[in-house]
Amino acid sequence: MTITEKILAAHCNRKEVSPGDLINAKVDLVLANDITAPIAITEFKKTGAKDVFDKGRIALIPDHFAPQKDIKSAEQCKALREFSREHDLSLYFEVGRMGIEHALLPEEGLVVPGDLIIGADSHTCTYGGLGAFATGVGSTDVASAMATGECWFKVPESMKFIYYGKLNKWVSGKDLILHTIGDIGVDGALYRAMEFEGETIQTLPMHGRLTMCNMAIEAGGKSGIIVPDKITEDYVKGRAKRPYKFYTTDKDARYVETREYDCSKIPPTVACPHLPSNTKPAAELFEITIDQVVIGSCTNGRIEDLREAAEVIRGRKVNPNVRMIVFPATQKVYKQAMKEGLFDIFIDAEAVVSTPTCGPCLGGHMGILAKGERAIATTNRNFVGRMGHPESEVYLSNPAIAAASAVLGRIATPEELK
Amino acid sequence: MIIKGKVWRFGDNIDTDAIIPARYLNTSDPKELAKHVMEDADKDFPAKAGKGDIIIAGSNFGCGSSREHAPIAIKAAGLQAVVAKSFARIFYRNAFNIGLPIFESEEASEKIREKDEIEIDGDKGIIKNLTRNEQYSAKPIPPFMQELISAGGLIEWTKRKLKAS
Numbered sequence A: 001m002t003i004t005e006k007i008l009a010a011h012c013n014r015k016e017v018s019p020g021d022l023i024n025a026k027v028d029l030v031l032a033n034d035i036t037a038p039i040a041i042t043e044f045k046k047t048g049a050k051d052v053f054d055k056g057r058i059a060l061i062p063d064h065f066a067p068q069k070d071i072k073s074a075e076q077c078k079a080l081r082e083f084s085r086e087h088d089l090s091l092y093f094e095v096g097r098m099g100i101e102h103a104l105l106p107e108e109g110l111v112v113p114g115d116l117i118i119g120a121d122s123h124t125c126t127y128g129g130l131g132a133f134a135t136g137v138g139s140t141d142v143a144s145a146m147a148t149g150e151c152w153f154k155v156p157e158s159m160k161f162i163y164y165g166k167l168n169k170w171v172s173g174k175d176l177i178l179h180t181i182g183d184i185g186v187d188g189a190l191y192r193a194m195e196f197e198g199e200t201i202q203t204l205p206m207h208g209r210l211t212m213c214n215m216a217i218e219a220g221g222k223s224g225i226i227v228p229d230k231i232t233e234d235y236v237k238g239r240a241k242r243p244y245k246f247y248t249t250d251k252d253a254r255y256v257e258t259r260e261y262d263c264s265k266i267p268p269t270v271a272c273p274h275l276p277s278n279t280k281p282a283a284e285l286f287e288i289t290i291d292q293v294v295i296g297s298c299t300n301g302r303i304e305d306l307r308e309a310a311e312v313i314r315g316r317k318v319n320p321n322v323r324m325i326v327f328p329a330t331q332k333v334y335k336q337a338m339k340e341g342l343f344d345i346f347i348d349a350e351a352v353v354s355t356p357t358c359g360p361c362l363g364g365h366m367g368i369l370a371k372g373e374r375a376i377a378t379t380n381r382n383f384v385g386r387m388g389h390p391e392s393e394v395y396l397s398n399p400a401i402a403a404a405s406a407v408l409g410r411i412a413t414p415e416e417l418k
Numbered sequence B: 001m002i003i004k005g006k007v008w009r010f011g012d013n014i015d016t017d018a019i020i021p022a023r024y025l026n027t028s029d030p031k032e033l034a035k036h037v038m039e040d041a042d043k044d045f046p047a048k049a050g051k052g053d054i055i056i057a058g059s060n061f062g063c064g065s066s067r068e069h070a071p072i073a074i075k076a077a078g079l080q081a082v083v084a085k086s087f088a089r090i091f092y093r094n095a096f097n098i099g100l101p102i103f104e105s106e107e108a109s110e111k112i113r114e115k116d117e118i119e120i121d122g123d124k125g126i127i128k129n130l131t132r133n134e135q136y137s138a139k140p141i142p143p144f145m146q147e148l149i150s151a152g153g154l155i156e157w158t159k160r161k162l163k164a165s
């Protein structure tokens, strides 16, 4: 069996499951945010359940329009707060304690290897980076799981992606996943589990793994997953709030498809509007001028991402035609970045540093694009209207490319900054 | 289940930001959401699409975010069903969970034209094109999804399960 099949089997008390099996499985954690939880709460009430299945396993995180951007969002955040109080939930994260959900939960050790996690947010697949099965569902699924502690799944077929060779300078997990999506398309892994492996993955640091699994959904995947190892152990040790278990993939596990990538041939990669699969080497896009740079999100808003952007922009200035906005993904990342002096670097470069929030990633607030404007962002989606006006454009890249572009006012690589 | 109506056509990879842009997600009121349905795919759509109409689309309909607001907006706007070549996974789940009928049919997706009148027989999985006198078949709905539909959606199904335990 694959690691995915093993985790699913263990959560429905079966020795074995096969792709296509419909199972009802126990969930280790259920999460929802200020957009999806209000519907989940309303629907939960309709189930007639007296209480939630477990007060310590439901995470409600207001991060999309929080700090509350207007009266309507304030009402939505209030619904989460009140429900959490009413049911005495221990995993509610108020402004000041919160962060972007998919950065916050791994950081706090609230999702661990071997878990089965569902979240009413499509990027729940991020936790596959830890060796967990994690997938996005809808609000009604969350409502039902909050009541029963279970959720139905069709066991997915698995697809294997093997990465070998040395990474080029300024190439990271983001480029590997953009390159992969560019190769297979936005529905290239539809309904499937994407398993990432190979010598390059074995040395890929945890933040890069989380970035890769984060974008599995952009290829239509049900989940992304990496078999846990020493890097995983080092990451979870000391932060895991629950016991965890490392699952592996059997030698004879079955995959519907296997693809291999020579990483020494993958350059810094950018996804052009309006699909994450519309990828090109950054070096082919030097003509594209930009109005805004966004560094942050659940894809690339961790401390390592901010360090990478800071390294590129240190001692330089943001181009006069560009606004650059930096979003540390959580309060811990924020504090760490402050301690390391990264904020000085950003502010001296005339970038702005925001509180942790999803912000412009989904066109919410704090950096919305006007008609005809163009941004390069370290986020994960560049659909029509994603960051603002339907006639605005978003290019996706890693933090180094985004920072270099901020300096030159057009898509650029750090090598060009001399 | 028989569904009859006029068709509006869309292409491949219609994402949830096109179905209901995030800028309207500071509410989950179905009536509010319905006012902006499919707006970023076709800005005139909320005004011109009427009650009882049906959406036909290409592959990967509903890709992107997990927002249940997408099928809710479609349903609240009075649209009766979506037929597509394929659906993104979370949208597919959400549609069944909230009771929006959806059908996968490659043939129907390719052959049906804008403003055609069609009739879908949900139980038999047959789509009739009344305008062109053609007939297509839709993929059968998996047994568990049928169970969900006959229970009246996931919440009713859960209610029964809680009672039984």
Ligand code: SF4
Pocket (backbone or CB within 6 Å): A064, A100, A101, A102, A121, A123, A297, A298, A299, A357, A358, A361, A362, A379, A380
């Ligand atoms: S940062 Fe962007 S992609 Fe991530 S959870 Fe927030 S809105 Fe979604």
